[in-house]
Amino acid sequence: MFRFVVRRLLVAGVTLVVISLVTFGLFFAVPSSPAKVMCGKNCTAADIAQVEQRLGIDQPLPRQYAGFVKGIFVGRTYGSGDFRQDCPAPCLGYSFRNNQPVTEIIAQRLPVTFSIVFGGAVLWLVLGISLGMVSALRRGTVFDRTAIGITLAGASMQVYFFGLILLYLLVYATGLLPFPSYTPLTENPGRWAVGLLLPWMTLGFLNSALYARLSRAQMLETLSEDFVRTARAKGLSARQVHTRHALRAAITPIVTIAGLDIGTSLGGTFITETIFGLQGLGKATVEAVQFLNLPVVMATVLLAAVFIVVANIVVDVLYAVIDPRVRLS
Amino acid sequence: MSDMSHPPSLTAPGDPAAPDLAVETESPPVGGRREIVGRSPNQLAWLRLKRDRTARTSALTLVVAALVALCAPLFGWLTGMDPTDKFVDRLNDFGMPIGYAGGISSEHWLGLEPGSGRDIMLQLVYGLRTSLFIALASALLASVIGVAVGVIAGWARGWLDSVVNWLVDLTLAFPFLIFALAVIPILQDRFYTEREAPPPAFRVALIIATFGLFSWTYTARLVRGQVISLREREFVEAARAAGAGTGHILFRQLLPNIWAPILVTVSLNVPQFIAIEAALAFVNIGVTEPTPDLGRMIYNSIGYVASDPWYTLFPGLTIFLLVLAFNLFGDALRDSLDPRSTR
Numbered sequence: 001m002f003r004f005v006v007r008r009l010l011v012a013g014v015t016l017v018v019i020s021l022v023t024f025g026l027f028f029a030v031p032s033s034p035a036k037v038m039c040g041k042n043c044t045a046a047d048i049a050q051v052e053q054r055l056g057i058d059q060p061l062p063r064q065y066a067g068f069v070k071g072i073f074v075g076r077t078y079g080s081g082d083f084r085q086d087c088p089a090p091c092l093g094y095s096f097r098n099n100q101p102v103t104e105i106i107a108q109r110l111p112v113t114f115s116i117v118f119g120g121a122v123l124w125l126v127l128g129i130s131l132g133m134v135s136a137l138r139r140g141t142v143f144d145r146t147a148i149g150i151t152l153a154g155a156s157m158q159v160y161f162f163g164l165i166l167l168y169l170l171v172y173a174t175g176l177l178p179f180p181s182y183t184p185l186t187e188n189p190g191r192w193a194v195g196l197l198l199p200w201m202t203l204g205f206l207n208s209a210l211y212a213r214l215s216r217a218q219m220l221e222t223l224s225e226d227f228v229r230t231a232r233a234k235g236l237s238a239r240q241v242h243t244r245h246a247l248r249a250a251i252t253p254i255v256t257i258a259g260l261d262i263g264t265s266l267g268g269t270f271i272t273e274t275i276f277g278l279q280g281l282g283k284a285t286v287e288a289v290q291f292l293n294l295p296v297v298m299a300t301v302l303l304a305a306v307f308i309v310v311a312n313i314v315v316d317v318l319y320a321v322i323d324p325r326v327r328l329s
Numbered sequence: 330m331s332d333m334s335h336p337p338s339l340t341a342p343g344d345p346a347a348p349d350l351a352v353e354t355e356s357p358p359v360g361g362r363r364e365i366v367g368r369s370p371n372q373l374a375w376l377r378l379k380r381d382r383t384a385r386t387s388a389l390t391l392v393v394a395a396l397v398a399l400c401a402p403l404f405g406w407l408t409g410m411d412p413t414d415k416f417v418d419r420l421n422d423f424g425m426p427i428g429y430a431g432g433i434s435s436e437h438w439l440g441l442e443p444g445s446g447r448d449i450m451l452q453l454v455y456g457l458r459t460s461l462f463i464a465l466a467s468a469l470l471a472s473v474i475g476v477a478v479g480v481i482a483g484w485a486r487g488w489l490d491s492v493v494n495w496l497v498d499l500t501l502a503f504p505f506l507i508f509a510l511a512v513i514p515i516l517q518d519r520f521y522t523e524r525e526a527p528p529p530a531f532r533v534a535l536i537i538a539t540f541g542l543f544s545w546t547y548t549a550r551l552v553r554g555q556v557i558s559l560r561e562r563e564f565v566e567a568a569r570a571a572g573a574g575t576g577h578i579l580f581r582q583l584l585p586n587i588w589a590p591i592l593v594t595v596s597l598n599v600p601q602f603i604a605i606e607a608a609l610a611f612v613n614i615g616v617t618e619p620t621p622d623l624g625r626m627i628y629n630s631i632g633y634v635a636s637d638p639w640y641t642l643f644p645g646l647t648i649f650l651l652v653l654a655f656n657l658f659g660d661a662l663r664d665s666l667d668p669r670s671t672r
Contacts, residue, residue, distance in 0.1 A: 156653035160611045161645030172635040267504045286612045297511045304504035
């Protein structure tokens with residue numbers, strides 16, 4: 001088990017280095033001149049050179065990358081003399097737009113995205129898995145057919161359409177909910193929940209359609225296996241057979257997909273954030289991209305990759321815990 | 330490729346690894362004599378597909394959508410309007426369409442866009458064209474890359490296979506949507522300065538290329554696995570013994586046996602690309618004005634959800650139906666090509 005985890009961590013480390021190299025190369029080598037974009041119209045060549053020096057983009061690319069990596073782990077110093085700017089340890093550079101440290105921007109935005117994904121994931125997992133299980137146990141009934149129909153439609157529905165429908169129905173037409181807003185959980189848990197209810201419902205309902213389909217198929221497959229028959233033959237109650245035996249076996253693949261989905265969502269639920277005007281990580285990426293604010297773009301893309309890679313490891317380890325067969329291979 | 334020693338109908342029809350004829354018995358005719366008709370796996374799949382009501386309905390929807398998209402200029406010509414025409418006189422002082430349900434009238438069947446006053450039906454028809462073109466082209470590109478990479482990896486094995494495997498893992502670890510979002514404007518900045526607007530075709534090509542470059546992985550894995558399992562089969566050995574070259578074996582012997590799963594992948598890729606393309610347009614990274622686009626219509630409609638929900642409804646419903654039809658058709662296609670898969 002220990003060796004398994006160590007090997008996964010090593011692979012993940014290499015993957016992250018390669019991803020950071022590709023993103024870095026693409027984002028810093030490709031654009032015409034970030035300094036020109038940042039400096040504005042009335043800049044002389046000298047001004048631009050100064051900006052470039054301050055950002056450290058006058059140096060050759062390998063050294064820039066080395067500086068970037070160094071900044072993340074031990075911090076770095078931009079410019080020199082009067083323009084000296086110290087950037088302590090997890091340093092991801094400064095926003096081109098308002099010179100705010102990128103780490104500060106991320107620290108501001110991350111709780112919003114985390115809150116959206118957390119609530120949404122709880123909703124979609126609980127709703128999706130229970131719907132799928134009940135559907136599988138009542139196969140062929142009216143309940144099952146209705147559930148199949150709804151989940152089929154839900155799996156083809158888009159966040160940007162469904163979110164706006166909910167917004168219209170629940171906020172504008174009936175006034176049941178206030179327009180979504182973010183209040184930190186530590187400040188006021190009630191307002192935090194009420195403000196995020198709409199994005200949670202949007203993500204929760206849509207994703208639960210996928211999970212319901214998946215868990216129904218998985219459960220049906222498990223129920224036809226021999227060990228379930230054995231459990232029944234032993235005289236266990238239906239409830240025990242379904243929850244302790246069938247559910248446990250059926251849920252393993254769902255853990256994988258849920259882990260990866262959550263990892264991907266943490267990188268930025270930019271559509272949900274755009275619809276409801278929430279200042280999360282995804283919205284930060286969208287804004288940064290529109291102004292070619294490269295340090296922010298680079299940082300958010302990398303962070304998204306980190307979330308995916310970490311989610312992969314967590315899923316692998318969880319899998320090994322739930323399913324002993326994995327450990328052997 | 331056919332060998333007659335197989336007992337009839339024992340091979341699973343549609344099994345990509347069974348290149349021989351399968352035989353299915355028809356229901357007995359009136360005389361009581363059973364007539365046996367030989368059918369190839371492809372014919373059987375086609376029969377199953379034709380019998381499937383969901384497949385028929387979704388296929389019909391898709392054909393209608395494709396026809397509408399292809400005939401977009403015809404719509405413009407018939408109605409005497411252009412998608413860029415602005416009917417400002419039909420808007421009130423606040424820029425909202427005059428009349429019921431977003432300005433639906435005999436001239437403007439689906440009403441007008443608030444603010445700009447463009448005809449929504451024409452925007453939809455032309456937007457459908459943009460959407461379908463990008464999705465189909467991306468799916469085609471992704472499959473071509475995927476098939477090529479998969480065949481090479483499966484056939485060469487060894488270090489080349491390891492490299493491809495690693496490349497697939499790496500691509501899967503990339504946050505695709507966020508990456509596409511970030512890379513498209515940055516690449517555009519490389520080739521065009523702020524003042525000169527890039528031609529719409531450039532943006533479209535960029536989107537297709539990004540989609541293709543990040544979505545070949547699934548096809549590649551699938552093809553690689555199939556090639557590895559098929560390359561040791563007797564018919565490949567027979568072809569090699571008959572003196573066939575590698576190219577012939579790969580493209581004339583192996584590929585015809587794996588087209589079925591590839592086709593299913595393509596048909597399930599297309600709706601995904603439709604949705605992602607609209608998502609990019611939704612955050613203003615997709616196709617640029619004045620090219621009509623369904624996702625951008627929804628984005629533009631956010632500000633009018635309270636006052637004119639119809640503006641959101643029409644493009645949203647169009648994307649939904651399109652994606653639904655593609656998904657249903659893809660599922661039906663998979664079921665018909667592989668009868669072992671159950672719903």
